[in-house]
Amino acid sequence: MTTNVTPITSLTDRSGPGARPDARRAASAAALDLHSACTAAGLNLSALPSMERPGQVDIGWVSPQTADELTRLIRRTIKQALRVSERLHAAFRTRGLDMPDPYVDHGRIELGAISLITADRLTGLLGGPVPDPEVDLSYWPEAQLLTARLSKAFQRATGGGFLDPQFHPDCLHCNAEAQLALGSIPAVTARRLARALERPPEAA
Structure with missing residues (x-):
């Protein structure tokens, strides 16, 4: 057969x-x-x-042992990015910024989405102009101006770093407030951002 x-x-x-x-x-x-x-x-x-x-x-x-060792090897290769994300997290907390914990993804630092009030505070901390407190930031034209102010302040504070915030208006259907999605930035830019936030308020 x-x-x-x-x-x-x-x-x-x-x-x-x-x-x-x-x-x-x-x-x-x-x-x-x-x-x-x-x-x-x-x-x-x-x-x-x-x-x-x-x-x-x-x-x-x-085996669990192999998985643990593989995890250690991978983390060793992204050690710098992990340290930068931790430093940035500490800077956010020190400045009282209500921002999600930054994390490493594909070697870049993910910043997540923030409220418009937090974006306005971040802009000011980075040396950008602060608008009239009576202005409704969720109003589309004002949100676009806030996005432009934050991008410009971020670029100046990080020595040319690029940030492309995406405005998401509030949603009555899901009861979600308006936000700015900050996306991700390179580790070197994240380090400069952390350094800018670590300066005394009058020098930020």
Whole structure:
């Protein structure tokens, strides 16, 4: 009795016939590189081209010890960004700014979304002009002016850093207040922002 079984002769064969040749080669090369790097680092992690998802890399199950060590290695590579996010968080708290905790994502510092009142305070702390307190910041034209003031103050305070706040008006349907989504900034810009906020109020 014979069976129609094609032997697997290389890692590329594991990707299956459904994947494009270039996708199979990319998955095989990435798997080999990852497997080699993990072996060099002493990590018990087997990386292979996925049989279920052609063109993808399957790292399989890992022990808690391997997961912990992998976490330490990754955090070591982004240590600088993590320290900057912690420094920025401390600066926000010291200045009494009601801002979400900054965090690292893809090597950049995510600032999240803030209220218009907080954006107005941040603008002032960065040396920008402060508008009439009687002005309704949620009014669309005033919100756009606030966005421009904050961007300009941020650029000046960080030595040319770029911030692109996105205005989200209040929503009566979901009862959400108007906000400015600040997006993310490079770690070097985040460090300059923290430094600007750490200065005495009269010098900010």
